Amino acid sequence: MDAAETPRTGPSFRLRLAAASPWPRRRIVGEAVLTPVLSGIAGILGTTETGSLVQGGALTLFVAALSLARRALPASVLLAASALAGTFLGTFALLVCAGWSAGSRIERPARALAAFTAGFVLHLVVGVATAPDEDLGLSAPATVVLAGAPFLVLAVTPGFAARYRAQRHALLDALRRHNTQLVREQAMVARQARLLERQRIAQDMHDSLGHQLALIAVHTGALEVDPELNSRQREAVGVLREASRSAMRELREAVGILRNDTETSGPGPEGAGSLSNRAPASVDELVASSRTAGATVELQRSGTQRPLSPAVDRAAYRIAQEGLTNAHKHAPGAPITVALRYEPDSLVVEVANGPVPAGAPAAPPAISGGQGLTGLRERARLVGGMVHTGLTPGGGFRLAGVLPYTGGERQPPPDGATSVAGDDYFRGQIGGALASDGGGVLERDVPHKEFTTIMSRKKNAALGCAATAVVLAVGVGALLVWGVSKLIDEVEKGVIPASVYESARVGEAEADLRGKFPEGGSLLTEGVEKQGPPLPDDAACEHFVDDDKDIVYRFCFRDGKLASKVSYTYSP
Template identity: 50%
Template sequence: MNATSWARDLWRRLTEPGQWSRRRAAGECLLAFVLAVLAAWGEYVTGHGWVRAVAVAVAVAVLSVVRRALPATALVAAGLLCGGTEGGGLLLPVVAWSAGARITGVLRALLAFSASFALYAALVVWIAHPGWVWLAVMHTLFFLVFAVVPGLANRYWTQRRTLLDTLRERNAQLLRERQMIAGQARMRERQRIAQDMHDSLGHQLALIAVQTGALEVDRELTGRQREAVGVLREASVAAMQELREVVGILKDGTHDEGQPASRVVAGIQGLVDAAAAAGMRVGLERTGEARPLAPAADHAAYRVVQEGLTNAAKHAPSASITVSLRYEPDSLVVEVANGPAPEGAGGRATAGAVSGGQGLTGLRERARLVGGMVFAGAVEDGGFRLAAVLPYDSAEAREAREARETTLVDGGGDFRQQSWAAGPGEGGAVIDLLDPREEFKDIMSTKKSNGCLLGCGIALLILVALAVAAFFGVSKAIDETDKAMVDPSVYASVKVGDPEDQVREKLPSGKSVLVSDLQGKGPAAPAGATCLTLLSKGGSTDVNTDTVDRFCFKDGKLVEKREFDVKN
């Protein structure tokens, strides 16, 4: 790849759509500015001058901006800058945080962090502080805390978020498939019921219609008998028509083609006329402007009237009945009310009337499914009233219907445990039911989950290494400090002319790297004397100045003690 294509690819990654939203651009610019200012200030206060401070600030700002597009390159450059300058330390954790999530592949990330650490350690240990090999432990600890830990933390957090997103998508897919399975199960059951109804009830009703038709033309029947047989024939034909409609609804949820769309308008009048022809005193009242209902609500209204007339015929055959349809602003009110049965034989309930006891329960369920309600009970004058409130086909009713149609199977048991006898060619399940353990194994076998587990293991090892390094580093630092520093009270208690053995017993050994570069600094030592150079615990208030206590011995006695300041 030549320089032109490399630059074009870099520009494409920097200007990728969605990479720089207004909020992100503002945040990145602010972060780069703050890091650049802090880096320039750090360089300037340590005495490196404005030229170097500005150069370091520009480098920090550039690396901060490109760290998303070039994570590995920015990480290596940040390690180099942090090791060679005083102001680049704050950039390292920021770049490492981004690099941990954006460097693809564990091996590539390991190489990038290793290269960054190698450059950082080379500049800090071998260039900035030659001979301070023991400080490698402390700087290694610094790099682990401010570079490796942020990188691993962001890498783990990103992989965990990705894994959770994947699990959410898988869960949503399972829920959709669960809905499909439940919908297919309902459809198969409805088709089975429709087939049973068609095969059994359809056959019986057809026989009734044929027999009553033949009986109606029998010459031996009287006019009244022929009229009663005609009513039975019409009822059987109407029952067959209703059966066909119900079978059609059970099969695909729609009415048969060519049938009226509204039973409320076209069907209830027929029910009232049939009841009147059978000798019942019934009337129909309509109020309000007719409005369309959803098919299920329309069917429920028809069933309410049918059930009300049937109950009145059973329990109060001679009572007057009023069927009313009231079109309210938000719903249709269907009511069947009958007065008290007159006294006498005709006012008693029909002997042997068959009652399944499920009519009102079924009506309440129908109304509930369309967002309505049913009321039934006796009235003050001794009659009975059956009423239903059914909403129109509004947006709310459609939402309720759609929610009902997509209702999941009963949550009492896992849908994976359900099975159907139907095979693949008979509307079987649309997915293979997987064992949860196999599903979990499949999820955890993905690259991202493996990377997450590997990241957790590496993070644990690094934490253990950090704890060990911190323990040895602190112990070494304390030991080196004890060998190199003297208390001001000890310095004051030592007098020139004291025996060398007594003086050295009061002083530390001085065999520490903290004072290794102090040799030869300060005033000239007495000729022929052996000097012990130590750091004073009193110290100077200037962070760039060390207070040094020097003790010189000759011929077994202390010939000089001197305290002076040395610039770092």
């Protein structure tokens, strides 16, 4: 019946006691305070009640042992405390603690009900068996109420409160576990959807852009060897061919990133796991290509060159590339300055161009999607940097990026949290398919059978406890009201006013006097005849108590008439 027991093959008594240790520090402190309090109350009141110091000391030790074992053996301690509470008044505090432990640690409702029922019966039987002889004149219902009501208040009420608290904590733990599982599954759904979309984009890029760039490379290669071209034209065609080949390499790199969901370094095949210095070399290539195309480009470097993380290396290259591209498109013929400044904590990449020279031919309308600078700002933000753009005092344009040396990888949220998309994103994903690919994203068991079972069980248990608590409260209240009314009736049966005693005359008919007396006997007059004068022989006497003073009125009848009446004081 104990919580520590397991069905059929439970551990031995010694193992069950050992299972409760080692105790945490908080429990050691609590037991060190609670055990002396419980045993001290029981010992002091037990010594006062029995008048024996030996019995009080033995009771103190026994209560201390039960207090320490109440968590490992909740049902056994509840039964022992119920029996003790029926015998010794000082063990009421132990009964409260035993009821609390039994309510929270006996898991099965049937076992808990059996333990509390057995404790109630044991408390009632022991209480009646050890009651004084003069207290046994009550009726059976009154005896049950007076002996059982303390058990309901001291044991059952704390047991219900502890059981509700334990079930509430178990429900909250289940909610936390399943919420964590749901967050993990949402993160898996988001990653799966992202991978599918990246693969689709990579496939589209490979099929469309790859084909077009391959055609450009083939035709420029054929045009470069055309004997009708002069040297300058052949050099320009070579620049176009190298640009198409570079674009092909970058396209393959982007497609690889999208398909594998891995980070690579700047232009080139370098892996993501190491730091890189490819940005300076790549910027040199960009500057050389621009000079070959006829632009005036100056490259400046300052500071001590430091290795960059892959994401920062790639961002630096993209900033220089975007700055040069914008200068060529919007200010053809203007001088361009590219600067790489290695500051103590960050790399500054700056591309500035002057105003368009006077008399320069008008540039054709630029083809632009308007997303270049927006993409640069987002790329810099992801590595912990920023991008600034604006006009220069001379009428030119300046693009500058500030990038930390070790940025680039997203840090996981603190405390193991997982960042996922909004709820609307997952409604079309979970258990279904993406509209673009027609395939399932993630198979899930919806709803969670285990969670549904726990919720249903805990909900039913909570409702059952609440209903039982209400019924118990109403029942205890009704029993207390009934018990008080019965006690008042018992008192009224043994009380008469002084006027009844004074109006009675010796020789008066017994029937006339009994009409003035209350009906039946009363516990209030039990034993009062021992404190008065000796009873007369061959007479039936009735004793009553004054309703205001500690005075007993005795009426003795013989042969149907009042033979004598006596009044005397008594000590209740």
